[in-house]
Structures are given as C-alpha cells and as structure tokens.
Amino acid sequence: MISHNVLDQLKAIVGEKNVFADTISVSSYSYDATMLSGTAMATVFPVTTEQTVHLVKYLDSVNIPLVPRGAGTNLSGGTIPMENSVVVNFSRMTKILEIDTENFVAVVEPGLVNFDFQVELEKYGFYYPPDPASYKATTLGGNLGECSGGPRCFKYGVTRDYVLGLEVVLPDGQIIQTGGRNFRSEPGFDLTRILVGSEGTLGFITKIFLRILPKPAAKKTMLAIYNEVEDASQTVADIVAAGIVPTTLEMMDNILINTAEDATGAGLPRDAGALLIIEIDGHEVDMDAQVEIIAEICKKARVREFKIARTVAEVDQLWLARRVVIGSVARRRPSYSLQDVTVPRSMFPSAVKEIVKVRKDYNLDIGILAHAGDGNFHPLVLFDQRNKDEVERVHAVEKHICTMALALGGTVSGEHGIGLLKKHFIEMEFSATAMESFKKIKSAFDPNHRFNPGKIM
Amino acid sequence: MNKAMAQIKGLIGEGHVVDSVAEMAKFLRGNGKPLAVVFPGSTAEVSGLVKLANELNLKIAVGGQVVESKGLDGGLALVLSRMNKILEIDHANLVATVEPGILHAAFVTKMEEEGLNFPPEPFAVETGSVGGCFAIGDTDSKAFQYMPTRTYLLGYEMVLPTGEVLDIGNKCIKNVSGYDLIHFAVGSRGTLGIFTKLLIKLLPPPEVKYAVLADFASIHKASIAFTTLIKRNIHPTRLNLINATLAKNTFPATEGNLVMVDLEGFKASTELLAEEISSVFKLAGAKNIRIVTNADEYVKIWRAWLSLRGELNTQDVERILDINVGPMKMPPALKALEEITGDLAGYPGIVLEGLLGHIRMLLPTAAEKNQLAGKVNALAMSFGGNVSGVLGSRLVCEAYNDAEMWQGITSLINQIRKQFDPKGILAPGASL
Ligand SMILES: Cc1cc2nc3c(=O)[nH]c(=O)nc-3n(C[C@H](O)[C@H](O)[C@H](O)COP(=O)(O)OP(=O)(O)OC[C@H]3O[C@@H](n4cnc5c(N)ncnc54)[C@H](O)[C@@H]3O)c2cc1C
Ligand SMILES: Cc1cc2nc3c(=O)[nH]c(=O)nc-3n(C[C@H](O)[C@H](O)[C@H](O)COP(=O)(O)OP(=O)(O)OC[C@H]3O[C@@H](n4cnc5c(N)ncnc54)[C@H](O)[C@@H]3O)c2cc1C
Numbered sequence: 001m002i003s004h005n006v007l008d009q010l011k012a013i014v015g016e017k018n019v020f021a022d023t024i025s026v027s028s029y030s031y032d033a034t035m036l037s038g039t040a041m042a043t044v045f046p047v048t049t050e051q052t053v054h055l056v057k058y059l060d061s062v063n064i065p066l067v068p069r070g071a072g073t074n075l076s077g078g079t080i081p082m083e084n085s086v087v088v089n090f091s092r093m094t095k096i097l098e099i100d101t102e103n104f105v106a107v108v109e110p111g112l113v114n115f116d117f118q119v120e121l122e123k124y125g126f127y128y129p130p131d132p133a134s135y136k137a138t139t140l141g142g143n144l145g146e147c148s149g150g151p152r153c154f155k156y157g158v159t160r161d162y163v164l165g166l167e168v169v170l171p172d173g174q175i176i177q178t179g180g181r182n183f184r185s186e187p188g189f190d191l192t193r194i195l196v197g198s199e200g201t202l203g204f205i206t207k208i209f210l211r212i213l214p215k216p217a218a219k220k221t222m223l224a225i226y227n228e229v230e231d232a233s234q235t236v237a238d239i240v241a242a243g244i245v246p247t248t249l250e251m252m253d254n255i256l257i258n259t260a261e262d263a264t265g266a267g268l269p270r271d272a273g274a275l276l277i278i279e280i281d282g283h284e285v286d287m288d289a290q291v292e293i294i295a296e297i298c299k300k301a302r303v304r305e306f307k308i309a310r311t312v313a314e315v316d317q318l319w320l321a322r323r324v325v326i327g328s329v330a331r332r333r334p335s336y337s338l339q340d341v342t343v344p345r346s347m348f349p350s351a352v353k354e355i356v357k358v359r360k361d362y363n364l365d366i367g368i369l370a371h372a373g374d375g376n377f378h379p380l381v382l383f384d385q386r387n388k389d390e391v392e393r394v395h396a397v398e399k400h401i402c403t404m405a406l407a408l409g410g411t412v413s414g415e416h417g418i419g420l421l422k423k424h425f426i427e428m429e430f431s432a433t434a435m436e437s438f439k440k441i442k443s444a445f446d447p448n449h450r451f452n453p454g455k456i457m
Numbered sequence: 458m459n460k461a462m463a464q465i466k467g468l469i470g471e472g473h474v475v476d477s478v479a480e481m482a483k484f485l486r487g488n489g490k491p492l493a494v495v496f497p498g499s500t501a502e503v504s505g506l507v508k509l510a511n512e513l514n515l516k517i518a519v520g521g522q523v524v525e526s527k528g529l530d531g532g533l534a535l536v537l538s539r540m541n542k543i544l545e546i547d548h549a550n551l552v553a554t555v556e557p558g559i560l561h562a563a564f565v566t567k568m569e570e571e572g573l574n575f576p577p578e579p580f581a582v583e584t585g586s587v588g589g590c591f592a593i594g595d596t597d598s599k600a601f602q603y604m605p606t607r608t609y610l611l612g613y614e615m616v617l618p619t620g621e622v623l624d625i626g627n628k629c630i631k632n633v634s635g636y637d638l639i640h641f642a643v644g645s646r647g648t649l650g651i652f653t654k655l656l657i658k659l660l661p662p663p664e665v666k667y668a669v670l671a672d673f674a675s676i677h678k679a680s681i682a683f684t685t686l687i688k689r690n691i692h693p694t695r696l697n698l699i700n701a702t703l704a705k706n707t708f709p710a711t712e713g714n715l716v717m718v719d720l721e722g723f724k725a726s727t728e729l730l731a732e733e734i735s736s737v738f739k740l741a742g743a744k745n746i747r748i749v750t751n752a753d754e755y756v757k758i759w760r761a762w763l764s765l766r767g768e769l770n771t772q773d774v775e776r777i778l779d780i781n782v783g784p785m786k787m788p789p790a791l792k793a794l795e796e797i798t799g800d801l802a803g804y805p806g807i808v809l810e811g812l813l814g815h816i817r818m819l820l821p822t823a824a825e826k827n828q829l830a831g832k833v834n835a836l837a838m839s840f841g842g843n844v845s846g847v848l849g850s851r852l853v854c855e856a857y858n859d860a861e862m863w864q865g866i867t868s869l870i871n872q873i874r875k876q877f878d879p880k881g882i883l884a885p886g887a888s889l
Contacts, residue, residue, distance in 0.1 A: 102687075102785035102786075103785055103786065105783070153631060154630075157604065158631060160637065170869070174861070175865070176862060176865045177862065180842075180843055180853070181781075181841055181842065182781040182783075182842060183600055183605050183781075184596050184779070184845040184846070185843055188645065188648075188870055188888075189644065189645055189873060190594065190607065190640060190643060190644050191869070193641050193643075194637055196637065197636070198637075202636075237549065240549075241549075243661035243662065244661075245661065282723070282726070283722075283723070283726035284726075285726050286723035286726045289725065290723075342631045343629065344547075344549075344627070344629060345549065371631070375629055375631070376631045409627055410629055411633075412634050413634040414633065415631055416633070430625070430635055431624060433622065434625050434635065434638070437617070437636075438635055438636050440876035440877055441636050441638070442636075445872075456635065
C-alpha cells in the first residue's frame with residue numbers, strides 16, 4: 001500500500017495522469033513474459049529526464065526502491081517489482097529527437113518502440129540492425145536493458161554494438177552522458193558498455209545515441225528443408241567455413257514446423273526434420289555467386305527442398321513459419337517457456353542431440369528454435385501452467401539446458417538476460433572472483449541498491 | 458629495497474629481472490624510474506607479482522615490449538614479451554586464444570596465414586601487443602565496416618589489481634550473462650587489471666583486397682569527394698587522407714595530399730566500386746589515380762599507413778589532437794579548422810578518416826595542445842562532434858558549463874577504480 005503522502009509527491013513530480021496506484025493498474029505492471037509476478041505500490045510514467053531525476057531523488061529520500069520498465073516483454077523476470085517499490089515506466093518517453101542519416105546517428109528516448117523507430121528510418125532508406133523477434137512491441141530502453149539480439153546478429157552484432165552513447169540518471173540522481181555521437185567519445189572506461197545489458201540495475205537510460213545504417217542494396221532469402229536436424233547443423237558449419245557471413249541463419253525443428261503448419265497451412269512438409277531460413281545481404285552483384293555456393297552446400301548436406309525467394313511476397317512466404325512459430329505453439333499446449341542459451345557454433349549438433357534427449361527424459365514437448373549461426377538456442381518447452389508436476393519438470397529442464405550449455409562451453413543467457421529467472425544459474429557460470437567483480441560494479445554505481453534490487457545477483 | 462628485489466627474483470627467476478638503469482632503459486618509455494623491469498612467464502607469476510606489489514605498495518605498469526614509466530618511480534614495469542603464445546586457433550568457431558604479449562602485427566600476419574581475418578589496426582607496428590590492443594580499445598580507420606576493436610573480444614583471463622585471477626567470457630558471440638565486464642575492460646588501459654589471456658573473435662577473410670590511391674591538390678576537394686561517395690552509399694573499408702607534409706615522407710611520389718582507399722570484399726562488387734571511386738575522384742580533380750590489385754603492392758601501401766599511424770600514436774602523441782565530427786560535416790569542419798591552423802596541406806600533419814569523420818592533427822609543438830584543444834573542441838561541437846578521449850569529455854562538459862556532469866563521470870570512474878584497485882597499484886600513468 002502506498003501512503004497518501006508518497007502518492008501526492010509522485011503526482012507532483014510527474015503529474016496526476018502519469019501516476020497509477022489503484023489495484024488494477026498496479027497489477028497491470030506486475031508481470032513480464034515469464035511466469036513470475038510481483039506487486040509494486042505504484043507505477044509512474046516520467047516523460048522527461050528532469051522528472052526522472054526528481055523521482056530518483058525523492059524516492060531515495062523515502063527509501064523506496066525503483067524498478068525500471070519498458071514494454072515488459074523480457075523473458076527473465078527483469079521487471080518484476082518487489083513489494084514497496086515503485087515501477088518507473090519509460091514507455092511514455094517515445095520521442096525521436098533526431099535522425100541524422102548523413103552522419104549515421106539517431107537520438108531517441110528510451111520508450112520508443114523498436115518497430116516505430118524502424119518505420120521512421122525506413123522513410124530515409126535506413127535501418128537499425130538489432131531486431132529482436134519481439135520488436136513490434138519492445139522499447140529501445142528495454143532492448144538496451146537486456147542487450148537484445150535478434151535474427152540479424154550473426155552478421156551485424158547485437159544491441160551493444162549500435163549504442164554510441166547514453167544519457168543516464170544514476171542512483172544518486174546525477175545525470176551523466178556516456179559516449180557521444182561517434183565511436184570515439186568514451187572517456188577511459190567504457191561506461192556505455194557496462195550499462196547496456198545491466199537490466200536497469202546501474203542507471204536509468206533517458207536518452208540514447210544509436211548508430212543507424214543505410215539499408216543494404218540487395219538481399220536474398222532462402223529456405224532449406226531437411227529430413228534430419230543434423231543435416232541442417234552441417235549446413236550452418238559449412239556456410240561459415242566457406243567464408244560467407246549470412247545476416248540470418250534461423251532453424252526450426254520438426255515439432256515447430258508442425259505447430260507453424262497448424263497455424264498457417266502454408267504447405268511445409270510435416271515429416272521434415274528441420275528447416276533453415278538463410279538470408280544474405282550486400283551488393284547486388286555479389287548475391288548470385290553466394291547463393292550458388294549456399295545451394296551447393298545445402299545439396300551436399302542432403303537438403304530435401306531448397307527455395308530462393310524471387311519476389312518480396314515470396315520472402316514473406318519463406319519467413320511466415322518463423323514469424324508465427326512462437327504463437328503457434330499455443331494450439332498444442334496452453335503454456336510455453338522460451339529458453340535462451342548459447343553454445344559455440346561447433347557444439348551446435350551436440351546441443352541439438354542433448355535437447356532431443358531431454359525431451360524424452362522429461363517427457364515434455366520441446367520445440368527447437370535457434371539462431372543457428374551464433375549458436376543461440378531457444379528451446380520452446382510446451383506445458384500446462386495448471387499442472388504442477390509439469391511446471392516442476394519445466395524448471396528441471398531449464399536447469400538441465402543451462403547446465404548443458406555451460407558444459408559445452410556456452411552461456412546461460414544469449415540474449416534474454418538474467419533478471420530473477422536465472423540468478424541461480426549464473427553462479428554455475430561464473431567463478432567467485434567474477435561474481436565479486438560484478439558486485440564491485442554494482443557497488444560503484446548503486447551502493448545502496450536503489451535500482452532494480454535483486455536482479456542479476 | 459634489497460628484500461623486495463630478492464622476493465621478485467624468487468618469484469619469477471633472476472634471469473627474468475632487469476634492474477640496471479642502462480639495461481632498463483631499453484624497455485621503458487618516459488622518464489620514470491622503476492625499481493625493476495620484470496618479465497613474467499605465466500599468469501601465476503603475474504598474479505604473484507601483483508600480490509607482492511600490494512604488500513609492498515609498489516606501482517605496476519605493463520606493456521608488450523616497452524612500458525610507459527610515468528608515475529612508476531620505485532615500482533615494477535612488467536614486460537609481457539615472454540607470454541606471447543597463440544594457445545588455440547579454432548577455425549570452426551572463428552576464434553583464437555592468445556597470450557597478451559604477442560605482437561599485434563605478428564598476430565594479424567599469423568591469422569592471415571591461417572585464412573582468418575583480425576581487422577583491428579596495430580596501435581604501434583613495432584611495439585604494440587595484442588594485450589595492449591584491447592587495453593587501448595581503439596577505433597581505427599576500418600571501424601565503419603569492421604566495428605571498433607572492442608567487438609573482437611569475447612573473453613579474457615585477467616589478473617586483477619589485488620592479484621586474483623578473473624576468467625570470463627566464452628566462444629559465443631551472443632552472451633548477456635552477468636554484467637558485461639568483457640567489453641567494459643576494453644579501453645581501460647591496464648587500470649582494471651592485466652590481461653593474461655585473450656579470447657578473440659575472428660572473421661573469414663575477404664575474397665579480395667584492393668586499394669585506390671589518388672593525389673589531391675586540395676584537402677577540401679578530397680573531403681567533398683568523400684561525401685560524394687557517402688551520398689552514393691559507397692562505404693569503403695578505409696577512406697583515408699594524409700596531408701602533403703606527411704605524404705612527402707611516407708609516399709614521396711605524391712603530388713599534394715594523398716587519398717588512400719581500402720576495399721575489402723567480394724570480387725564482383727569490389728571491382729565495380731574501385732572504378733566508381735576512381736571516377737568520382739577524377740571528377741573531383743584528383744591526379745595519379747591508381748587502382749591497386751596486386752597483393753604485394755597492396756600490403757606495402759597499408760604497411761606504410763600503419764607505420765605512420767604508429768609513429769603518430771607513440772613518438773608524436775603529445776602533439777596529437779584528435780577530433781571527430783559527423784562524416785558529412787567534414788568539409789565545413791575542415792574549412793573552419795583552416796581558419797585556426799592556416800593551410801592544411803602545409804600543416805605539420807593532418808590525417809582524415811572519411812567514414813568516421815575523424816580528423817587527426819599533428820600540432821607544430823606539444824605546447825600548443827592545451828591552447829588549441831578548447832578552440833578546436835568548440836569547433837568540433839558545432840559540427841556535432843568533439844575532441845576524442847578523456848580530454849574531449851572534459852572539454853565537452855566545460856563547454857556545456859556542466860561541472861556537475863564532469864564531476865559525476867569522474868567520480869564514477871574513480872569509484873570503479875577504487876573498487877577494483879583499492880591501493881591504486883596499477884597503471885599509475887594512465888589518466889582515465
Ligand atoms: C515472443 C517474444 C519474442 C522475443 N524475441 C526476442 C529476440 O528475438 N531477441 C531478444 O533478445 N529478446 C527477445 N525477447 C525478449 C524481450 O522482448 C527483450 O528482452 C526486449 O528487449 C525487452 O524490451 P521491453 O521494452 O519489453 O523491456 P522490459 O521487459 O520492460 O525491460 C527489460 C529490462 O530493461 C530494463 N529497462 C527498461 N527500460 C529501461 C530504461 N529506460 N533504463 C534502464 N533500464 C531499463 C528493465 O528493468 C528490465 O530489466 C522476446 C520476447 C517475447 C515475449
Ligand atoms: C606523455 C604521454 C602521453 C600519452 N598519452 C597517450 C594517450 O592518451 N592515449 C594513448 O593511446 N597513448 C598515449 N601514449 C602512448 C603510450 O605510452 C604508448 O606508446 C601506447 O600505448 C602504445 O604502446 P605500445 O606500442 O608499447 O603498446 P602495448 O605495450 O601493447 O601497450 C599499450 C597499452 O596497453 C597497456 N597494456 C599492454 N599490455 C597489457 C595487458 N596485458 N593488460 C593490460 N594492459 C596492457 C599498456 O599499459 C599501454 O597502456 C602516451 C605517451 C606519452 C609519453
């Protein structure tokens with residue numbers, strides 16, 4: 001419960017219409033895309049940096065912790081509020097302050113939705129490469145909070161690679177600017193990089209300087225369908241070995257081909273073991289030669305069907321199954337848990353094998369979705385949240401998959417972050433010295449644990 | 458003093474310690490007077506030395522071949538030249554694990570022989586180490602295409618300022634577990650710890666590498682030609698210029714200022730781009746335009762570029778002022794700069810990196826640096842840029858009259874440094 005005094009103060013800072021403390025509103029911001037939830041005393045929507053500073057200073061004076069939030073789509077429990085905290089929701093800071101295509105820079109507010117940004121950039125023939133599959137809903141502040149990836153990362157890198165600079169409100173209310181409009185503005189320590197991916201535990205991002213790029217002149221989309229998952233893995237390894245760096249190498253296994261087919265009826269063979277969506281981009285004149293090499297590699301890996309999109313409509317057609325896949329599993333089971341681990345690319349086949357084994361051992365439907373080029377797996381565990389026994393098995397699978405990733409030389413989180421969900425797993429990944437170093441970072445920024453306490457560690 | 462020396466020698470062996478002033482000078486830069494230059498051979502030895510330094514309150518600075526001795530009086534200069542092995546080259550995952558003391562330039566060559574590409578340019582060809590490459594964390598003239606050095610580090614082993622060994626990272630390009638200490642350490646100039654192993658991301662090599670060279674009588678015309686290329690969506694790997702004064706030494710045949718374009722990519726597009734760039738230069742009034750496809754010649758050209766870069770980075774560093782402006786703002790920025798410097802072609806040194814909007818000035822004397830920095834920063838800011846690095850950050854804060862912001866950044870950086878290095882042992886010469 002929130003006291004009248006605190007409520008009045010919050011209203012004084014951000015305005016009456018930007019504070020919500022009734023039960024319904026508070027519970028609207030009590031969840032994210034995990035099974036977790038928690039109830040804050042209020043949600044506030046700052047619309048300027050100055051308001052954010054005032055909020056931080058005021059809540060500090062009354063000893064109330066703050067939980068930053070964008071669209072709340074994260075898959076790690078990163079925005080789950082604890083009791084007696086205030087959710088600081090940045091989703092009303094949505095302005096594009098500047099698009100400077102001549103100099104490859106855009107300046108935006110953190111609540112801007114990735115998709116809305118892309119639409120605006122498109123008008124100039126530009127784009128912002130990091131494109132999490134959830135980009136239609138997610139905010140750039142949230143993308144930075146998690147250091148989100150997406151299908152294009154293999155060639156273009158992840159969110160951190162496109163952040164040139166930040167305006168940040170620190171836990172003591174101090175505003176700092178890190179980086180700037182170009183690569184060379186960072187003073188000494190790369191503060192920008194430690195803030196990106198820090199899940200709102202070190203500072204609140206109030207302004208973002210992003211690198212934007214002109215859209216590539218040409219793009220080719222291919223679809224390869226295999227009888228066996230192993231053949232798809234082999235294709236991935238061989239493409240990389242041939243010196244080709246595709247933008248995208250997305251893989252779906254048999255279970256997901258079937259759920260996607262249930263949803264779309266697009267005509268994918270239901271008995272196929274796996275499919276790969278392969279996309280390359282670059283100069284028009286370089287496309288055909290690469291497509292030929294890729295076709296050859298697929299053939300060598302016993303591909304069963306190989307399609308090249310000739311038109312924009314065909315590109316959409318090839319992407320259709322991948323686009324609907326996460327939603328499509330709902331037809332089969334009421335709940336799903338989307339896992340996120342990465343293994344070194346060479347371990348891709350071993351990881352696939354292990355997940356297939358886990359599926360049997362735990363008697364759960366697990367579809368395999370992967371950004372195959374970078375070894376990032378998203379096993380989709382299907383279950384029914386009302387079935388306690390199943391839920392327990394899902395948790396066991398989660399742990400098993402994380403353990404597997406570590407054993408194969410990988411990591412427990414490729415792009416979704418740690419939050420609350422994986423707190424207990426990161427100690428398996430990091431030594432005591434590394435954990436101690438994380439604490440030092442946290443202490444330097446936020447000695448009193450004001451910002452998103454309890455997340456990551 | 459003697460006791461300390463005995464302990465050091467006991468730790469790493471007498472043969473790996475140098476303490477005569479004359480002998481030490483070979484491994485030192487600057488006028489500091491360390492107690493000894495030491496050559497540890499393993500992580501355990503580095504860690505032992507750092508722990509000892511904490512006990513005895515000695516400063517430590519590191520280098521691959523040569524160590525910066527500023528602030529190091531009575532301390533230890535760690536030369537990592539013995540720790541120079543490539544521990545693993547993993548073709549399937551496009552990564553290599555190396556020790557920090559290997560020469561950056563040697564590592565690049567070795568990777569080329571293996572059919573792999575490590576794009577970052579050596580900071581100093583003769584002395585720059587791979588450990589130093591990541592400790593500096595430069596953004597070089599290939600960064601538009603290949604991204605800054607930071608993006609090539611996937612993990613490391615590091616001896617922290619208190620002597621513990623931090624091992625972090627893995628062979629995955631996608632990794633968001635825990636705080637990103639991996640990239641945070643890049644650019645920390647040895648203040649956060651001493652790299653003892655590096656896990657490095659590599660790329661497949663480009664199909665071809667061509668160069669286009671052209672002589673421009675006017676820097677301004679060259680810089681306008683650069684913007685023409687950008688407008689046409691042509692983004693070469695490097696788009697550089699060195700002014701007439703520098704060109705005279707490096708490429709004596711040059712008439713005026715030299716434009717150096719690097720094209721790394723697929724053959725079909727690279728051939729077309731080389732032609733297109735040549736015609737843009739021709740229209741802009743360039744002379745002696747040549748497309749270089751011969752591999753030996755290509756290597757020679759870029760080796761000369763790297764030596765020049767290395768000299769400016771080391772011998773001439775105190776006379777260097779770096780600014781960045783938006784790449785398309787380069788022509789007006791150069792016009793404005795000329796009002797401060799006089800004729801740019803005849804200035805002691807001007808280097809442009811066109812796609813990055815980077816302007817590097819070699820000042821007539823070091824004394825002018827402080828004097829000019831504020832003025833030049835104001836100029837850069839009016840074109841959406843700033844003076845690079847720490848100096849730049851301070852100047853930007855000053856320009857905004859924002860002492861509070863500068864105070865905020867420095868106190869945060871000092872806090873972090875204090876957390877990791879409570880006794881202030883490491884890298885006394887580095888100002889962050
Ligand atoms: C169906 C589905 C598909 C997905 N696909 C992908 C994918 O392909 N790749 C991928 O990487 N992720 C994916 N995600 C995960 C999620 O969408 C991303 O993590 C996304 O970036 C979160 O953005 P958000 O706006 O929802 O942020 P939130 O969930 O609201 O917040 C994310 C984190 O950032 C912090 N934060 C938010 N705003 C700020 C701020 N202004 N300052 C400081 N900290 C802040 C929060 O505290 C939290 O820790 C997917 C999720 C779903 C549900
Ligand atoms: C007065 C003065 C000011 C200078 N200012 C600057 C400046 O502002 N910016 C700049 O870039 N150069 C500066 N230099 C140049 C600098 O001293 C070196 O010349 C430069 O860093 C290259 O050194 P190197 O070729 O020997 O490389 P390396 O030996 O590879 O070292 C490069 C840097 O990395 C650090 N380093 C090396 N190995 C490791 C490791 N294993 N772990 C952690 N750190 C490591 C070194 O301490 C050094 O800072 C300055 C020099 C002087 C004399």
